Amino acid sequence: MVARKRKRAAREAGESLPSPPGYSAIPIKFSEKQQASHYLYVREHRVREGTKSAWPQQRTLFVLNVPPYCTEECLSRLLSPCGSIQSVELQEKPDLAESPKEPTSKFFHPKPVPGFQVAHVVFRKPGAVSAALALRGPLLVSTESHPVKTGVQKWISEYADSVLDPEALRVEVDTFMEAYDKKIAEEEAKAKEEEGVPDEEGWVKVTRRGRRSVLPRTEAASLRVLEREKRKRARKELLNFYAWQPRESKMEHLAQLRRKFEEDKQRIELMRAQRKFRPY
């Protein structure tokens, strides 16, 4: 215990914290009371030439290891001294697609329980990124002026939030369905328009809306057809017609027995190894 304390003291006194190449480390604590701190590993957001990224180059800070109690608001408050912030986006893991999330419905996509996350912080000005990289910390997530709820307090407020307003839900459902119905109607109209009209090469697309019903284009249907064919072929085959057929079936039986015997032997071997034959 003593050794560990000394180590920590040494770490805190030391000028530069160890950090992986390209990153700098910023200690972060929940509040004043905590002794040990986690470390945010931050670097400028860069992507290889040619790949698209939704986050603006040079203005975006990429943050690793954001503790679970640190929300987007917290992070934005903690980093705002470096420059004004445009947006903060928390993700579960560094995503290769790297696109900001679409706004989702709180009714149909409830927020998952947070763990350690990664963040993309977009500043308004490019200079703020280097200011952030030079931060010394330790950052405090919860302060007296901005307390962060955890534990029982947090669960109670989450519970209160989970009691939904049915009216809001109804409104959301209605708007979604309206849009959906419109989309379907459009598609249908389009399909009707194309019905029976040959394309430039003269092919006519057969749809299920045609006069005669056709086989649906599903995998199950095609498997069914194959199966039927196979059965038909099997029915036609003659058994015990050629001399080799009974001989072969006898051999097959013997092989079956042998295989079974081998299996049993293996089983016995295993049971013997586990001393399964000691009755008591």
Place this chain on the structure above:
Amino acid sequence: AGAGPGVMGPAPPGAAGDPEVSEPEVMEPTLEGTGEEGKKVSSKKRTLAGSPVEGLLQPVKLSRAELYKEPTNEELNRLRETESLFHSSLLRLQLEELLKEVRLSEKKKKRIDAFLREINQRILKVPSIPEIEADRQTWLKLGSSPLQQCFTVKGRFRFLPPVQVMVVGSYLLGTCIRPDINVDVALTMPREILQDKDGLNQRYFRKRALYLAHLAHHLAQDPLFGSVRFSYSGGCHLKPSLLLRPQGKDEHLVTVRLHPCPPPDFFRPCRLLPTKNNVRSAWYRGQSPPGDEPPTPHYNTWVLQDTALESHVQLLSAVLGLSPGLKDGVALLKVWLRQRELDKGLGGFSGFLISMLVTFLVSTRKIHTTMSGYQVLRSVLQFLATTDLTVNGISLCLSSDPSLPALADFHQAFPVVFLDSSGYLNLCADVTASTYHQVQHEARLSMALLDSKADDGFQLLLMTPKPMIRAFDHILHLRPLSRLQAACHRLKLWPELQDHGGDYVTAALGPLTTLLEQGLGSRLHLLAHSRPPVPEWDISQDPPKHRDTGALTLGLLLRPEGLTSVLEMGPEADQPEAADFRQFWGSRSELRRFQDGTIREAVVWEAASMAQKRLIPQQVVTHLLALHADIPDTCVHYVGGFLDALIQGLKETSSTGEEALAAAVRCYDDLSRLLWGLEGLPLTVSAVQGIHPVLRYTEVFPPTPVWPAYSFYQRLRERASLVPRPDKPCPAYVEPMTVVCHLEGSGQWPQDAEAVRRVRAAFQLRLAEILMQQHGLQCRTTATHTDVLKDGFVFRVRVAYQREPQILREMRSPEGMISLRDTPASLRLERDTKQLPLLTSALHGLQQQHPAFSGVARLAKRWVRAQLLGEGFSNESLDLVAAALFLQPEPFFPPSSPQVGFLRFLYLVSTFDWKNSPLIVNLNSELTVEEQVEIHSSFLAARAQLPVMVIITPQDRKSSLWTQDGPSAQILQQLMVLAAEALPILEKQLMDPWGPGDIRTVFRPPLDIYDVLIHLSPRHIPRHRQAVDSPAASFCRGLFSEPRPSLLMPVLGYDPPQFYLAQLREAFGDLALFFYDQHGGQVIGVLWKPTSFQPQPFKASSTKGRMVVSQGGELVMVPNVEAILEDFAILGEGLVQNVEARSERWAV
């Protein structure tokens, strides 16, 4: 050598030393921690098997050439033999292996033979003593007395070396089985020792004892013997025998038992008929009876047994001698008997009896000498199962001499009759009717098992021990045994005492079992008793008395259908039988008028709940024993309901929750009726199905109606809901019971997953609206469900659309072909709306068939969760394991009490070979034997892809749905270890005649294996009172005890420890495992994952909770343990009392 998936089971001996083996996530198994007693943890540690291949069956690969080569004659013969003589080749191999295991090796046989030769010489050299008066002084001179009372014997005694020393019994026949090799040696006493009329008044037995005492006195000084002790041969206290064991390392190799016997033709058999008296009342009781002397059939038999030793061995060797099949059969039958504890003590169904039975079957041509061991086993079981020797005795005697006694005479004197070849000796003289019925019952069960052609018949038939506590629903101990002496007097058993030479335990046994069988009537399936073998004793000590043999233990196998009635209906009051009924039941019998107008004698037992009804046998037994046998209830220790305490609700002592569950199910039935009849939904309801454990009777603590006290909560008036208040303790935990509501099919549903969800939400809203309008039920809606408050119970109704899983599965290939692929979402939905309702209704049905199912499943779950392993096992998987105990009870009978079911659960879990076999739970017996074989083989082929624990049901034949998400190999292994530790502890407690002690011992989890313990504050544990050691006081949880109408929805599913655990697992799941008992656990056990603590190079994707340090000039990442420990406290602010880091394993 990391433990791969699917690896468990004890390691082969070589692997234990490998340091790497126990590395990843392995929990060190410990002895069952008893918490308070601070018992030392055993150092017994097991490690996981070394490589994934070890101990795992592989699909057999044989080359084509090998499979299709020409068969040799020998091979064909063997194959043919297997087909005709054995059930399958596997069974044949298994039996061969077993016989190899129990047979005596040639090497040991040689050593034993040498020892026997030595003994022979020593015995013949024992010096003679001149004739003396056989009085008290003689005994004292010899320094030891193998008889309980050393009366003066009329006549004189002298010692002369035996005229013949002869090995008799199984050793000579080659049918003795290991361990405990006994060699019986008969010493024929010279005629000079005995006098005429020695058959009378125990004179022969006393001289026999003197003879042995003298032998013992001399042999004890011989350095050849490691120990020289006495024991009762066959448990008969008049017939001691001398046990000799070799010196040194061979001490446990063999026990030689010396039985003195009279010279041939010394006793006239006609004087020893079952109708004759050979113990005079004047001598035994000091007074003559008013009428004739009572016959002494048992006494006569014991004398006859000594005279027949030689003829029996000759007969047996003539029959068994040349036929290896018969010998195999006898050995197998002995194993069979021993596993069932039938061969113990006086009146046990011994190996000798079974050999004689085989001989009998050979003589009646039921068995042929060319039969295989398996066939002999089968024929004997068949014979036992179908014949009743208590009614129709059998005889080996072929002669039709009219002077021989009639079978009827024997039936008069003995419950079971099987005469030897002389026609005078009943071999089953000491076997009681209940022992014989137990043998019959076992034989019937075994035959059913063999006929079912199950694959693991061998295992169940011959390898599974059936100790009494695990075989019988209820057990009762009568202690102290001295009380039976009074019982004998009360039952007027003086002639029997005279016959048994004062052995009041044996004398009382028969009448007592008959009494109880009659009293328990329709509640009883089988009553059995165990006779613990009398321990052997040193020759310098006094022999144990009758009362020293521990307790008399009776086992009751109950009949579930008879258990529900609280009434014993007697005859009508004016019938003559009414007097008998009154006499039998004593003061409990009263006159009652019944609905059909008759007035009858009847006995009514007080029992309101199922739990109390299950214990009516206890009332019956104590009442009858006190009334008829003068045995007060303090002397009856009834073991049947001790474990009930663990599934009893709060402040509830009379019920184990079956009634509360039934009340919830009734409320659910009402609700489903309402849903069926709803008007105004765009589509009508086509089916309502429950999926919550309550609705299949397996919720450990059944829900109670809630009546919230508003002042305890914050009120959200506009949403008609209550919310917990931060300044109050956590409110009571209310778990909504989930119900699936299927709607009729319609073409109007959209064909897009997102749109379907919106339409479903619209249905949920509409449902709530209508329920509120039409039935005034309080509802609350989210996008996926509607919570409904009805009569204090809360149900969570989920609307389901049958085609939704299908829609989630649809994938469109680039060519426009629609194919169906399972996705996690579709599987989950299908599980919740399709398989789970089926399972719930199947288990609901099982509960109707077997009323004990609920208790067993709940005890099992309770135990698993109390061991902090509950999160690893899904609710359904444990329910199915419990169901398996009822659906495949072999070799047992389906349990009728939670106690025995729980013991078998522990046994099943600890011994089942999860690695190499699936647990098939044949719900509704839908799977045929062929299908089960098929399942086995496809299981082996797909083993690597399947979860570690595979449970197959008729609805789920391939994938083992309920164990997909766990347990992991390590958790399962830990459970197996804990179960293996708990079982013997619990069985010992229950078999202890003086009380079980602390029954909760095995429910307390071992905490010393965890690296960190997070202690929680009871204030915020809503289920605090459910803890194994229930607190004397807890916090107010904001409920009224009286029904009050509630307009606001109570707080639902609010369980801070669960929220906390979810956060911990999300944040630190990579670094540690968290263990918690959801039923009021006050501590969370944390186990660091050793692999995560290896320093790793920096990777952007795995920085969670880690920090970069420089180690030896290199930058590596290690877990930031100090910060994490502080995070534990931060995340659980208010809930966490303190975080106790206990090991330094994580120090980096």
